[in-house]
Amino acid sequence: MEECDFNFNIVIVGLGLIGGSYAMALRKLNPLSISGIDVDENSLKEAVNRGIIDQGFTDGKEALRKADLVIMATYPEEIVKFMKSNIGDFKKGAVITDTCGIKEGLIDIINSFLPDELDFVGGHPMAGKESKGIKVASDDIFNNANYIITPTERNLKENIMLIEKMARAIGCKKVISISPEEHDKIISFTSQLPHVIAVSLMDSDFAENNIETFTGGSFKDATRVAVINSTLWSELFFLNSDNLINEIERFQKSMEKIKNAIMSEDENTLKHIFRNATARRKKMV
Amino acid sequence: MEECDFNFNIVIVGLGLIGGSYAMALRKLNPLSISGIDVDENSLKEAVNRGIIDQGFTDGKEALRKADLVIMATYPEEIVKFMKSNIGDFKKGAVITDTCGIKEGLIDIINSFLPDELDFVGGHPMAGKESKGIKVASDDIFNNANYIITPTERNLKENIMLIEKMARAIGCKKVISISPEEHDKIISFTSQLPHVIAVSLMDSDFAENNIETFTGGSFKDATRVAVINSTLWSELFFLNSDNLINEIERFQKSMEKIKNAIMSEDENTLKHIFRNATARRKKMV
Incomplete structure (x- = not known):
């Protein structure tokens, strides 16, 4: 176990499966505080009650002002909307990262309005589940997963290293840095295409009938991700449509x-x- | 556990992953004997040494003469070839079954030369592994798998019931009977198509590079069966090409x-x- 020095106030925006799991995994690093921001008060309540976060907010202002590290764990379009409308409230020198499955378009937009004293370092944990929400969050979903960091010339080296350290600390095995462009190209093949395939398979009229008795591992494996978050994946596909x-x-x-x-x-x-x-x-493997 | 009365001499033709696994799973039923027929003497030796079979033969004649139940666990074309050249040596009243992933074409050919006193009941265990050979055989690969039986009008009811009993006894959860035609139609979707997809994914130039760091579960699951037995699956695809x-x-x-x-x-x-x-x-599920 590498020694950790995580004396940060952390804010996680979006307490779903991914945001909740970050909070739970980051708790092990003993940070100064972990706050959560979400529009859903029930998710905030549950997260506080279960000790996943210290404090919950439906509004960004208060929590952001003292946040050293902000993790944007919402859909791409919401990330842009939230950051734009709260841009004046981030703490000077704060490091902001995200968890999105696409990078180029997102980072370009964010950097276009990001003040010089803030740094956005793109991150993509290759982990997930077929269910959503804080209820299914767990501190082990990143164990042995791959973590992709997509630095730009704008990023401070120490901030890239911080995100890398965080990725390893929450359990990821391989942490690799590539450009946002390269990320989106590769991910359209290794992640988006298998999702298109899974959905296409379940789209067949055959799949309407009770075919389960006639399936072996190959069909079940190929269609596992056909249980898909339609809002999130529509956004991801549209934002990376050329590559996909x-x-x-x-x-x-x-x-x-x-x-x-x-x-x-x-x-x-x-x-x-x-x-x-x-x-x-x-x-x- | 249902009571088993398996006082049969069993012969398994083809001691690979599937044939070896049948032998191991059937041993638990305490049959009179289990013999194996294979062209590969090393497989036979290993099977005898490990107690998987009682006796091994490279030639069919002797074992077939006393066999009450014959399980053809080879490729479709080899099944036809073996049965044709040994057709005079099967014991009168023997029940013959197979383990192939296609049925209609195979069963039509076999029934065209099968003497009245022999009965061929098609069977398809929906189980497998990405490795082949007796070395990877195990008595638990059928546990909770689906088993499809494809009876024809020619089959005796008691023989269909025997194969059904065997399928349950070796660990299969669901045993279902459908026509050979229907089997091939459904299987082209639930099994052959996912294999075509897995192979197509690995055919991309992208897959030449080291992409593992950029894969999550979706890619690995969708391509698991791209490790494919090329001789077997070419035959299966060609024999079911219209449906596929x-x-x-x-x-x-x-x-x-x-x-x-x-x-x-x-x-x-x-x-x-x-x-x-x-x-x-x-x-x-």
Whole structure:
């Protein structure tokens, strides 16, 4: 266990699954305080009662003024809206980070109105669940997950290091830094495309019937993320649509290639594709 | 635990992952004997040494003559080849079953040369692993799996019931009977299509690079079965190509619909598809 010096006042904006889980995991680092901001008073009450946060606020002003570290754990559009309308209330020198699945568009907008004395360091924990809300938050969802940090030239080195330290401290195994552009390109393939596929599979008329008796692991695994937060993922898809459309079309070409090999009983091509896929997938853990 | 009366001589043809696992699971039922037939002498040796089978044979004749129950655990084309060349050696009244992922074409061919005194009852355990061979066989791979039986008019009722009893006894939770035609139609969607998808995902140029750091559960789950037995799955795809092509094309249409909604920023359509997929997937365990 690395030694932690987390003498910060932390504010988490948005106490859902992710925000709540950050609060719970960060508690172990013994920070000065953890406050929560949410529009839902019930979530705040539950978070205070369970000791997940010290104080809850439906309005940002008071908590933000003393916050050294602010974690924006809401949807992309809400992050922009909240930060814009509370921009005068952040503490000078505060480090702000987020937990969003897209980066380029978001960070560009935020940096366009961010005062010089504030620093926004983008972060993306590759963790989640198929349920939402503070009720399902837990301090272990980041265990062994990957954490992507997307620094820009504007970021202070010490602030990037702080987010990296935080990511490791809450349990993430690998922490990697790449540019926001690169992040969005890769994530459209490794995360958004599998979500499109899961939803497309459940869209089939077949899935209307009771097919569970006829499924093995492959179908269940491929459709697990079809239980999807429709507001969040619509935003994520629209904000990264160029990259995502690109990956969907690449995938469609691969699928068409396999379909043609099956139709023409081209055993050599099919086996070649299978062997290639097998070799690549075996390299992954 | 239901009482078992399994006073049979069992022969398993093909001692790979599935055949070996059948032998191990069937041992618990205390049958008269379990013999194995395989072209690979090392597999036979290992199976005998580990007590998985009582005797091993590289040639079918001797074992088949006293076999009451024969489980064909090889690839579809090998099943046909083996049964044709050994058809005179099966014991009168023997029940023969298989473990293949396709049924209609296979059963039609077998029934075309099967003598009246033999009965072939198609079976498909919805279980597997991403590794192959007797080394990874285990007596618990059928636990809680689904088992599909595909009877034809030719089958004796008592023989169908025997296979059903066997499926439950080796650990399967749900045992369901449908026609071979219906089986192949459903399985093209619930099993073959997810395999096509997994392989298509790994076919992307992106997957050539080290993307593991950027993956969460969704990518890993969707590509788990991309580690694929290329000989077996080529056969399965070709033998069920009409159904599979049909399902690939339906999936392509669903995906195209989602792609168009993203391109045109049609939030209503996208959210409607998401909500529908979520509701359907939630019904599955």
